[in-house]
Every structure is written in C-alpha cells, then in structure tokens.
Amino acid sequence: MTELQTLARSDDYQITLHKPDGPDGDPVVVTFGGMPSGLAPGGFGTRFCLGQGWTTIYVAQRALSQYQGLDLAAFRAAVAPVVDGRDVVCYGSSLGGYAALYYGGTINARIVAAAPRLPAWPPITTPQMSIPLVHEPLHDVPRSRSAPVVIYDPRVAHDRTTVERMVKPAYPDVRLVELPHFGHTVLAAIAAAGALPTFMAALIRDDVLLPLDMPTDANPGWHLRKGQSLASAEPRVALDHFRRFFDLAPSSRSLSVLLNHLINTGGIEDAQSLLDRAEDMGDPDLVLSPHVTKRATKAGLVLQRRGATGD
Incomplete structure (x- = not known):
C-alpha cells in the first residue's frame, strides 16, 4: 500500500x-x-x-x-x-x-x-x-x-x-x-x-533520450495543424490534411475548418458534397460555426437542416 x-x-x-x-x-x-x-x-x-x-x-x-x-x-x-x-x-x-x-x-x-x-x-x-x-x-x-x-x-x-x-x-x-x-x-x-x-x-x-517515431496519419490534431501551416502556400496539400482531420474526428470544428478551406479555394461543389455528407451522418453536433455558416450562405450553399444560423 x-x-x-x-x-x-x-x-x-x-x-x-x-x-x-x-x-x-x-x-x-x-x-x-x-x-x-x-x-x-x-x-x-x-x-x-x-x-x-x-x-x-x-x-x-x-x-x-x-x-x-x-x-x-x-x-x-x-x-x-x-x-x-x-x-x-x-x-x-x-x-x-x-x-x-x-x-x-x-x-x-x-x-x-x-x-x-x-x-x-x-x-x-x-x-x-x-x-x-x-x-x-x-x-x-x-x-x-x-x-x-x-x-x-x-x-x-x-x-x-x-x-x-x-x-x-x-x-x-x-x-x-x-x-x-x-x-x-x-x-x-x-x-x-x-x-x-x-x-x-x-x-x-x-536520462536516456530514446528516438521518438511519432506516427502522424492517425493523429487528427497533427493534420489540423499541418493543414493550417500549408493553407496559404500549398492549399491543395492542406486540403488533404483538413479532409483527414474531418474523417478522423468529425466535429463542429473539423467540419467548419474543412468547409471554410473549400470556400476559400473555390471548391464550392466539394463544399456542398461535404455538407450533404455531414447531413447524412445524422450527428446533431455536426453544426457549422456562425462565421462559416454566414460564409456558406453567401457562397450559395444549401445548409439543409444543419440548424446553425449566423448572427
């Protein structure tokens, strides 16, 4: 004891x-x-x-x-x-x-x-x-x-x-x-x-420092931060990371991050497909942030029954 x-x-x-x-x-x-x-x-x-x-x-x-x-x-x-x-x-x-x-x-x-x-x-x-x-x-x-x-x-x-x-x-x-x-x-x-x-x-x-072989593919936070670091210089590569972030951790945040990047880069059709997919998942927590909701509406996207509204 x-x-x-x-x-x-x-x-x-x-x-x-x-x-x-x-x-x-x-x-x-x-x-x-x-x-x-x-x-x-x-x-x-x-x-x-x-x-x-x-x-x-x-x-x-x-x-x-x-x-x-x-x-x-x-x-x-x-x-x-x-x-x-x-x-x-x-x-x-x-x-x-x-x-x-x-x-x-x-x-x-x-x-x-x-x-x-x-x-x-x-x-x-x-x-x-x-x-x-x-x-x-x-x-x-x-x-x-x-x-x-x-x-x-x-x-x-x-x-x-x-x-x-x-x-x-x-x-x-x-x-x-x-x-x-x-x-x-x-x-x-x-x-x-x-x-x-x-x-x-x-x-x-x-007091020995062992080599750290840190896997990245299954780490949603790593994909988020990697995508953020590439969003301006390499938007297509960043998109892959944001997609992986959403796939690994579907949430209001990952949905908003991915949709916002698609709007920024002109991927409106992919953005609508993402919204439809999120709708089909039937998760009531998959709602957009108010800021991204405004941007989505302005871009002509159909939010269906997402339930989020801008202010």
Whole structure:
C-alpha cells in the first residue's frame, strides 16, 4: 500500500510524498500540477511514477495561482530531507513544466519539461491569464548542473517564445525534443502513439533520450495543424490534411475548418458534397460555426437542416 506524507501545506500550495511498496530506490520524481489543477495530494505523474516503483513527490498549487505563492526556500525546505543525496528528477507539463524548471535547480534535479509555459509571463500573457508575478526570472534562480530536457512543438508560438526567451537564457545547453504540428499537449500526443511509458521511463530512470517515431496519419490534431501551416502556400496539400482531420474526428470544428478551406479555394461543389455528407451522418453536433455558416450562405450553399444560423 502506498505511503502518503504531507511535507508542507499552506493556503497556496501542498507538497505530498508518495512512497510505493517495496524498496525505496532512486530516482525520486517530483511532479507539478498544471494550470487547471488545485490543491490535492496527488495529480500529474503520480500514478505513472508509482507504477514504475518510484518514490514521488507531488507539488500542488492553489488553483490559478501559477505557483506564485510557493517560494524557492519553502520548496527546498519541504523536499530536501527526502531528496538530498539522491538522484532526483523534476517533471511537469505546461505550467508544471515551468515549475519543474523553476524549482529544479534549487535541489540540483534532472529536469524534464513538456511544453513549459507560465501563462502570466509578460511576453505571452493575456488579460485572462495575467496575475502579479513574484517569481524571479528563470535565469536568476539556482541552476541545475544537468541540462534539462524540453519536449515541445516549435510551431506553437507561446511555447517557442518560452523556450527561446526564458529557457535558453537560463540553460543554453538545454536538450530539445521538437515535435512539430503536435501542439501544446505534446505528452498527450506521445501517449496516444503508445510511446509515453517507454520514452518517459527511460528518460527519468536513466536520462536516456530514446528516438521518438511519432506516427502522424492517425493523429487528427497533427493534420489540423499541418493543414493550417500549408493553407496559404500549398492549399491543395492542406486540403488533404483538413479532409483527414474531418474523417478522423468529425466535429463542429473539423467540419467548419474543412468547409471554410473549400470556400476559400473555390471548391464550392466539394463544399456542398461535404455538407450533404455531414447531413447524412445524422450527428446533431455536426453544426457549422456562425462565421462559416454566414460564409456558406453567401457562397450559395444549401445548409439543409444543419440548424446553425449566423448572427
């Protein structure tokens, strides 16, 4: 039975130790909750780490606080008694990936960050995500002796900016795993390809970067983003990707994307055939966005009983 121990807790954070059954061997893996998470004893990575037989520490934030209520000294005071003198890895995704980078140096951890992002960081923030920042810049906090591994899609603007302007100034030797067109949720894409347990276990256990042969044909998000990148320069190739996106994941979004591209490129007959096909599928969720509905009506397309109207 897993042993739980609260290492630290406040209104802003909770840090919980999980010890699996069996010998307590290295590594110790510290994981961090992402943006939608809140105070909890376990979360991102906890089950995976315990399944590998690793001791793990979960660091939770008060919802939407972006870890600004947890300073470096409090973090180190909580986890140092467990990790000092041991092989330790900090691991997170998105906001959790940022946290792995920010806190990892203070315990000299190896760091694995997937699509790291601090939503309130001025170069990428939006009014909805902006909160007062009390963290120091990443390049001013203690640096781990090991070069971190960052897994990301370089075509996602905010992730690329984070890597170029936040991570590289702090860690010029960062080891980058680039997965173009797989989006911000790169770990989900790796998991969907069935590669996450093997890839991540090797990386965390032995610090070994295995080759990632990521299949693309069955990944609807990859086809969407690939099509978007080609829409202007190679519209016919982009059309193939948008068709595949719709075939793999019929939805309001994929229908609207494909129809909009057909209208843009003058494929009105194909656009009407698509609408007829969507109608025959009988899925009430296959409705066009209001914007594309207006464009379709203006182009003379018959929407039949689609049920979507423009405003």
